[in-house]
Amino acid sequence: MTGHRFGRRAGPALLLLVAAGAAAPGLADPGPAQRAVLDRQAAAARAADAGFVPSAERGRALFMSRPAAGKPDTPSCTSCHTTNLARTGQARAGKVIEPLAPSAVPTRLSDPATVDKWFSRNCPDVLGRDCSPAERADLVAFLIAQ
Template sequence: MRLLIPAAILLGSTVTAFALTPSQTTILKPYVSSAQPGFTPSAERGRAFFFANHGGGKADTPACTSCHTTDLKKPGQTRAGKAIDPMAPSVVPTRYSDAAEVDKWFRRNCKDVLGRECTAEEKADALVFLFGL
């Protein structure tokens, strides 16, 4: 069964709906379930979160784009110089196929960027934004 998320939520448009893959639904569901009652993921909030400069984390990683760049269909690079696959599942279809892997990277990257773990809402918003790339 595929979860349909209205495009208004994902893309800021009411023209179409975005169907999550079964893997994406599996990845997203625990974050939405853990969020505040009535929460609906927003790609617009996810995009704003991903591109924002945050305080509290490491000085050399104030934003997700510090390593992932602003073109999420292209490779990024860690501060140590290691290549990072593009974030867009349209470029790397297996990008969000392992829930444990997604959770591991949220845990590490949120601490580096924010100085804390991301909330369930922040994770869900970021994911619906990234799924739509």
């Protein structure tokens, strides 16, 4: 069997299962609002690459990555959100951040405007640039699987 069995027209439910690893035991089943946010982010990424499929693993790698060598003052996602997304985090200014995991806070990642706002604020701080549409979709795939 080749890797093209489902082709480029795989339905949103299949994409979500692949992207979020929903078949793996212990992962949260995202709600309709989180699925809609993922579908929206994935559609933006597919505008640049018609064959794009969100990857929770790529999102995990990006989220867990450390600042580049020589840039110790650059935060990483885990600097504020911790590596356990079901736990409370803390911004560099001391503000408490509710857990990112929808399994801990069911409303997390359910509002597209809020998701866009935080990507627009945090990507430049962490990556030194805006996140690409593919990176956003991969990050949402990872986060909704938590």
